[in-house]
Amino acid sequence: MKVIVGTGRDIVITREFAAPRARVFAAHTEPDLLMRWFGPHDWRLTVCEIDLRIGGGWRYVMHGSQGQEMVLRGSYLEIDPPARLVTTETNVDCHARADHESIATLELTENAGRTTLTNTIRFPTREIRDAVVASGMDRGVAQGYDRLAHTMETS
Numbered sequence: 001m002k003v004i005v006g007t008g009r010d011i012v013i014t015r016e017f018a019a020p021r022a023r024v025f026a027a028h029t030e031p032d033l034l035m036r037w038f039g040p041h042d043w044r045l046t047v048c049e050i051d052l053r054i055g056g057g058w059r060y061v062m063h064g065s066q067g068q069e070m071v072l073r074g075s076y077l078e079i080d081p082p083a084r085l086v087t088t089e090t091n092v093d094c095h096a097r098a099d100h101e102s103i104a105t106l107e108l109t110e111n112a113g114r115t116t117l118t119n120t121i122r123f124p125t126r127e128i129r130d131a132v133v134a135s136g137m138d139r140g141v142a143q144g145y146d147r148l149a150h151t152m153e154t155s
Helices: 021-029 031-037 126-134 137-154
Strands: 002-005 010-017 043-050 057-064 069-080 084-092 101-111 114-122
Touching (some): 010 126, 010 137, 021 031, 031 137
Antiparallel strands (some): 010 114, 069 084, 084 101
16 A cells, blocks of 8 residues: 655545455445445444435444444435545544545556555645544554455455
């Protein structure tokens, strides 16, 4: 996985998966698949609500091994299966002092049955982006994507 923190408000995450992009897209939009992979190794997705339509909402609740809870929620701005998914995202977790809404753009490109995922997250301010980076988000995302790669291999 590659994480680029630019000079603006964005974080760009890329990762390749040994699966067609339709399967990777499904893994981001189908609750039963999300429940299998989303989050760091020591966290479990316990609630996964998805209303997959423009203007529809999504809500995830994760619990950590130490009893922590993290709530993520947002709405769908653009849905173009299996190539692109644009959502708002609000992360209310044990480290955050206030809600903030980001825009996440997931783009999937396929070549010879392998999919490159590019997730660009635009934060409202550089300060919020920097706080998210400092929280160890890249480690958690990398662990989740490792779980997704395993899910793609076994499903």
